[in-house]
Amino acid sequence: MQNKKKSNLWKYCLAIFIVFIHIIPIYMVIGLAFKSPYDHSSRWVLPGYFYLKNIYTALNKSGMLLALKNTILITGLSIILIVVIGAMAAYPISRNKSKLNKWIKGFIMGVMMIPPLSILVPLYSFMADVGGINTYWGIIVALVTFQLPTSIFLYANFISTIPVALEEAAAIDGCGPIQTFFRIIMPQLKPVTASVIIITGVFCWNNYQFALYLLQSPKVKTVTLAIAGFFSADAANMNGAAAAAFIGILPVIVLFLFLQKYFIQGMVDSAVK
Amino acid sequence: MKVQKKAAINLFYIPAIVLFLVFVIYPFLHGIRISFTNWNGYSQTMKFVGIDNYVRLFQDANVRTALVNTLVYGIASTIIQNVLGLAYALFLNTKFKGRSIVRTVIYMPVMIAPLIMGYIMYFLFQYDGGALNDIIMLLGHEPVDLLANSSAAIAIIVMVNSLQFVGVSMVIYLAGLQNVPNMYYEAAMLDGASSWQRFKHITFPLLMPAISSSTILNLIGGLKLFDLVMALTSGGPGFTTHSLSTLVTNQYFSAQSAGYASAIGIFAFLLIMVVSNVVMKFFDKREVDV
Numbered sequence: 001m002q003n004k005k006k007s008n009l010w011k012y013c014l015a016i017f018i019v020f021i022h023i024i025p026i027y028m029v030i031g032l033a034f035k036s037p038y039d040h041s042s043r044w045v046l047p048g049y050f051y052l053k054n055i056y057t058a059l060n061k062s063g064m065l066l067a068l069k070n071t072i073l074i075t076g077l078s079i080i081l082i083v084v085i086g087a088m089a090a091y092p093i094s095r096n097k098s099k100l101n102k103w104i105k106g107f108i109m110g111v112m113m114i115p116p117l118s119i120l121v122p123l124y125s126f127m128a129d130v131g132g133i134n135t136y137w138g139i140i141v142a143l144v145t146f147q148l149p150t151s152i153f154l155y156a157n158f159i160s161t162i163p164v165a166l167e168e169a170a171a172i173d174g175c176g177p178i179q180t181f182f183r184i185i186m187p188q189l190k191p192v193t194a195s196v197i198i199i200t201g202v203f204c205w206n207n208y209q210f211a212l213y214l215l216q217s218p219k220v221k222t223v224t225l226a227i228a229g230f231f232s233a234d235a236a237n238m239n240g241a242a243a244a245a246f247i248g249i250l251p252v253i254v255l256f257l258f259l260q261k262y263f264i265q266g267m268v269d270s271a272v273k
Numbered sequence: 274m275k276v277q278k279k280a281a282i283n284l285f286y287i288p289a290i291v292l293f294l295v296f297v298i299y300p301f302l303h304g305i306r307i308s309f310t311n312w313n314g315y316s317q318t319m320k321f322v323g324i325d326n327y328v329r330l331f332q333d334a335n336v337r338t339a340l341v342n343t344l345v346y347g348i349a350s351t352i353i354q355n356v357l358g359l360a361y362a363l364f365l366n367t368k369f370k371g372r373s374i375v376r377t378v379i380y381m382p383v384m385i386a387p388l389i390m391g392y393i394m395y396f397l398f399q400y401d402g403g404a405l406n407d408i409i410m411l412l413g414h415e416p417v418d419l420l421a422n423s424s425a426a427i428a429i430i431v432m433v434n435s436l437q438f439v440g441v442s443m444v445i446y447l448a449g450l451q452n453v454p455n456m457y458y459e460a461a462m463l464d465g466a467s468s469w470q471r472f473k474h475i476t477f478p479l480l481m482p483a484i485s486s487s488t489i490l491n492l493i494g495g496l497k498l499f500d501l502v503m504a505l506t507s508g509g510p511g512f513t514t515h516s517l518s519t520l521v522t523n524q525y526f527s528a529q530s531a532g533y534a535s536a537i538g539i540f541a542f543l544l545i546m547v548v549s550n551v552v553m554k555f556f557d558k559r560e561v562d563v
Contacts, residue, residue, distance in 0.1 A: 011369045018361070019378045022436065025385065025393045028404060032396060043396055043404040089289035092282040104286060111293050113549070114301055115497045117518040118542035121314070121525050121535045122304035123296065145296040148289055177282045206386030208500045212522070224388050228504070231392050238396065245389050252384040260377060263384075267441060268448045271486045 032242035054243035063218065064247055067226035074136060074222065075204040078143045082200045083193055086151025091181055094159040112149040116209050124213045134217040142210045147200040154270055158192035195266030202252055223248045307535040314531035326536035335512040336537060339520040346431060346516055347495035353435035354491045358442025366450050380440035391504025394433045423513035426506050430514065434501055438494065442487040449483030485556035492552060496545050517541040
């Protein structure tokens, strides 16, 4: 017994060390966000008071409020499209394993390999031609297209595990394919939909590269663009910048803490083939 | 009747295919075309310049630096994330109180936008008032400007990227460890195998699918690194810390050479394709079935 306790001591020491290393970013951003800009104590020292003016400055002066609204709208609409179009595309791929569909599946996985950096310049020029720059639909379409392969991949794997008996019964009762999909298949996809929403939602919320190219007007800027603007324009006000960063990460961190199981399951499902 | 119905559901992937063709394949092909021109990114005209951009690319010292950096970001991050991720997973797979808290804390940074992570880390590594310099000065040394030193800045970018995303490798390995049947260990224990032997001959081979997923995921992520570099150094000092991704953006926005930026983008695509295919082939040969 004595021996067992001793052997666990190093585990706790190691655990505390690991937690310390990985908590630094969040510790740093919280400490600075709630510290007065006139307080020049070390960034390791948490303020003994609660200074809310940085948050106020970030929300109003740097347009974070508008950016939050834009990002919520863009992320929300993107998620809906990623879920519906992704689930629809996965259905024939996992149910109708013809030669053509095998080829289509390969094509979709191939699309996954094209990195954004290789098409951003021509995508910008194409979007400029069709009037998609500085519009919600322009950025949404780009985000949706790049997240669709992940969504299709997750849905196709999941649909393969659903027995076909229900669909066959529905077909005998005279259900068409559209009815069958929306009435029989969609309701069974709830668990995997949680993973799809989480994984692609975090990507859309955190995206910077597409937004940098496609959204150049202040009216449509997203959270990451607003924070980047804050850091380059007001380099002296680190506390305000920290407050902006805090506002940007708070929604995803809170969601993660409440839905941790789904986040981790979704990650594992999308990574392991 | 049956065949007709089955073919009818193929209509369901048409929206997805249309999006891919219009917003990925068309721009990709258009990008190849632009890469053979001198387009500046906004004018109505562009002149066909043949392979000039590609010739220039192979002679450009900045591209060479960005290429080396991209490989360093990709490979070094992959190694650190896999070794540390596996170590964390093995550690968290043992029993002790509070291990789920440790797992949560390690995974939490994955949620943070890499751009924001870069800015937060700037608070740590900044010369003026940076938290790291507070410690260095406390120990009686002169403060250091690490981000102005290109090798140190590259090391910082690799480290920040690795520590932010090590949680992904960790959960992949944790899931992999749960798939290793306990009876293998029991049999090995009966035969008197040491813990290192058990790891080497049971755990490691059976983790191959997890190692393969984690490596490919991290490698592709590292080779595409963009946000973190933008936030921490913007490619500086000079052009010394650029990745291919940030160099494309720099050539497009600052240098206004869209044709050249496209050529670098196509080059990066070929690089990522070749590297990831070589790695996938390597792992395909080594996977074993449970």
